[in-house]
Every structure is written in structure tokens, then in C-alpha cells.
Amino acid sequence: MTVTPIHLLSGFLGSGKTTLLNHVVDYYKAQDIKAAIIMNELGDVNLDGQFVDQAVPMAEMLSGCICCTIRGDLSIELKELIEEHRPDVVIIESTGAANPMEIIDAITEATLFMRIDLRTIATVVDGPELLARSKRGGRTFKLMQDQIRCATDLIVNKADKLAPEELVEVQQLVRELNAYAPLTVTVRCMTQLDMFDLKAAPKTKPDANEKRQHDSVSEHVCGANCNHDHGHGHDHDHDQADGYVSHAHVMTLTHYIAGPVNSHAFEALIKNLPQEVYRAKGIVTFTDTNSRFLFQYAYREVEFIRITPQGNVSDVAVFIGEHFAKDVLEKELAKIEDPYWE
Numbered sequence: 001m002t003v004t005p006i007h008l009l010s011g012f013l014g015s016g017k018t019t020l021l022n023h024v025v026d027y028y029k030a031q032d033i034k035a036a037i038i039m040n041e042l043g044d045v046n047l048d049g050q051f052v053d054q055a056v057p058m059a060e061m062l063s064g065c066i067c068c069t070i071r072g073d074l075s076i077e078l079k080e081l082i083e084e085h086r087p088d089v090v091i092i093e094s095t096g097a098a099n100p101m102e103i104i105d106a107i108t109e110a111t112l113f114m115r116i117d118l119r120t121i122a123t124v125v126d127g128p129e130l131l132a133r134s135k136r137g138g139r140t141f142k143l144m145q146d147q148i149r150c151a152t153d154l155i156v157n158k159a160d161k162l163a164p165e166e167l168v169e170v171q172q173l174v175r176e177l178n179a180y181a182p183l184t185v186t187v188r189c190m191t192q193l194d195m196f197d198l199k200a201a202p203k204t205k206p207d208a209n210e211k212r213q214h215d216s217v218s219e220h221v222c223g224a225n226c227n228h229d230h231g232h233g234h235d236h237d238h239d240q241a242d243g244y245v246s247h248a249h250v251m252t253l254t255h256y257i258a259g260p261v262n263s264h265a266f267e268a269l270i271k272n273l274p275q276e277v278y279r280a281k282g283i284v285t286f287t288d289t290n291s292r293f294l295f296q297y298a299y300r301e302v303e304f305i306r307i308t309p310q311g312n313v314s315d316v317a318v319f320i321g322e323h324f325a326k327d328v329l330e331k332e333l334a335k336i337e338d339p340y341w342e
């Protein structure tokens with residue numbers, strides 16, 4: 001019986017996971033390997049999915065995180081995806097706020113009733129953001145550290161936004177947290193994708209599949225740098241007892257935009273988002289142009305890309321951050337949605 005290899009893409013919000021996913025999809029396509037994807041989004045819509053090859057089977061898990069609120073659904077989605085499409089490999093893109101330990105647990109739980117093999121945990125590190133957060137600490141920095149600790153492969157991304165001495169500092173920081181995983185420095189996740197090579201991965205012995213799963217995962221999770229109590233399980237109460245509430249502090253706002261809006265007003269709104277909003281994305285139609293745009297906002301940088309959405313997609317904006325004032329943002333959005341706005 002075949003065993004389906006699974007690769008998990010981890011990394012904080014906006015670090016470059018979808019950018020990497022696209023490279024991995026192309027990598028398999030070039031080798032005629034059939035890949036399938038599970039995409040998890042905190043918001044109610046899968047905007048990243050718009051950018052992935054539509055020929056690739058994809059299961060969307062929205063409005064929650066596979067590491068906690070919709071964790072139970074992961075095995076069901078995996079099972080259905082594998083049974084329906086019989087892929088050679090499955091790539092899971094987690095939400096950037098996900099605690100990787102919990103996802104690893106969820107995947108290994110799924111090995112109890114299906115033949116899958118978690119091969120790779122590739123963590124994309126947002127270089128500049130890690131550096132900035134390392135200076136001020138906090139829960140988000142702790143989550144980033146966990147994502148680095150868990151990785152079997154590390155991709156330090158956004159090197160274009162780092163001075164040479166900052167790049168050295170980031171690499172040292174990452175190495176202190178995880179001395180074992182191969183580390184690559186990238187711009188837009190452009191790298192050799194050897195970690196996803198199915199031939200290079202160790203052969204799975206069918207009878208030993210389940211044991212090997214747990215061995216291979218615990219090997220790297222419980223390395224010298226790891227400070228997690230895996231024997232204790234994975235509930236969030238345990239985390240709270242440690243004074244660490246996973247990502248419970250992260251909140252989202254999904255706003256369906258009423259109609260075309262003025263491009264200058266919209267851009268100004270995005271550029272003036274409060275510090276607490278660290279990620280936003282969406283699809284928007286402007287009154288002053290003829291086309292629709294996908295916008296991406298990560299850590300004070302905004303990007304607009306002209307698109308023709310696949311299928312019936314509404315104009316929508318998703319905001320992700322920590323304790324931001326949703327009502328204030330809603331009011332700002334309502335202002336620019338007003339057709340009499342000047």
C-alpha cells in the first residue's frame with residue numbers, strides 16, 4: 001500500500017509561505033509528480049489560493065487554525081483529498097499564526113488511520129521581522145522561535161530588506177534556535193528545493209510506518225534546543241499554565257467590500273493601518289481603473305497586483321493582527337465605500 005509523503009510549510013504571517021508553495025508546485029509539475037495542497041487561512045476567504053496553479057487539487061480550511069480551532073478537521077480533509085485525487089505528495093500551508101508543534105501532533109494523529117508520512121517541516125523566516133521582534137520579545141517572537149525550532153529546513157527570506165550585518169545577525173539568531181536544520185538565505189524564496197525531493201527522502205517501511213512517523217518527528221522537535229514537554233500532549237491549557245497562550249492573541253477581520261472604491265483612498269487606508277495590524281490581503285476593484293487588484297500588506301509594505309480572479313470571487317479585505325480596533329477599521333472602510341466619498 002502506498003504511503004503519501006506530506007510536507008508542511010510553516011512560518012510567521014507574511015513571511016513568504018505562499019511564495020514558496022508556488023515554487024514547490026512548479027518543481028513537482030516539472031517532474032510530472034502529482035501534488036495536492038491543503039491551505040489553511042485564519043480569515044473566511046482563501047486569497048492565497050488565487051495565486052496557485054488551479055490544476056492542482058486543493059482543500060481549503062478557512063476561518064480557523066489547524067493547530068487548534070479546526071484541528072480535528074485536518075485528518076478528514078487529508079483523507080478526502082488523498083482518496084479523491086490520489087496525489088503523489090501533499091503540501092500543507094499552515095496559517096502564519098500556527099503553533100507548529102500542534103500541527104505536527106495533528107498530522108501524526110492522522111497517521112493512525114491513514115498511510116501518510118510527514119517528511120519536511122520547512123519554516124520560512126521573515127528575516128527583518130525576526131530581527132525587529134528579537135529586540136522587543138513578546139508572544140509573537142516566542143511563536144516565531146517555536147516555528148524555527150521545529151523546522152527540518154529553514155529558509156531565511158526577505159534578504160533584500162536586510163543590510164549585510166543584519167543578515168549575519170539574523171542567521172546567528174536562527175542558528176541559536178535550531179543548529180541542525182539546513183539553512184538557506186533567499187529573496188522571494190528562490191532556492192534549490194532539495195528538501196522536497198521525494199527520491200532523496202528515506203524509504204518508508206510499510207510495517208514500521210506509524211512508529212517511524214513519531215520517531216522522525218520527535219527527533220527534530222525534541223532536539224537540544226527544544227523546550228517543549230511533548231509527553232504532556234498538546235492542549236492549550238497546558239500552554240496557558242506556562243504563561244504562553246499559543247496565538248490566542250491574534251485576531252482577524254474579514255470585510256466584504258460593498259463595491260468599487262477610490263484607489264487613492266484605499267491605498268491611504270492601507271498605508272495608515274495601525275501598528276497592531278501586521279498583515280492584510282484582499283481583492284479590490286477601483287473606481288478609477290478598469291481592473292481588479294489583489295493587494296498584499298505585510299509589515300508596512302503594500303503591493304498591488306492586477307488580477308483576473310478565478311471563479312466567482314467577491315471584493316474582500318482580510319486584516320490580521322493583535323488586539324486592533326475592528327470597529328474603527330470598519331468605519332474607515334465604510335467611509336471609502338460610500339459612493340459620495342470625495
Ligand SMILES: Nc1nc2c(ncn2[C@@H]2O[C@H](COP(=O)(O)OP(=O)(O)OP(=O)(O)O)[C@@H](O)[C@H]2O)c(=O)[nH]1
Nearest residue numbers: 013014015016017018019096158187188296298303
Ligand atoms: N521584499 C520582499 N518581499 C517578499 C519576499 N518574499 C515574499 N514577499 C512579499 O511578502 C508578502 C507576503 O508573501 P506570502 O508568500 O503571501 O507570505 P505568506 O507567508 O504566505 O503570508 P500569510 O499566508 O499571510 O501568512 C507578499 O507581498 C510577497 O510578495 C522577499 O524575499 N522580499
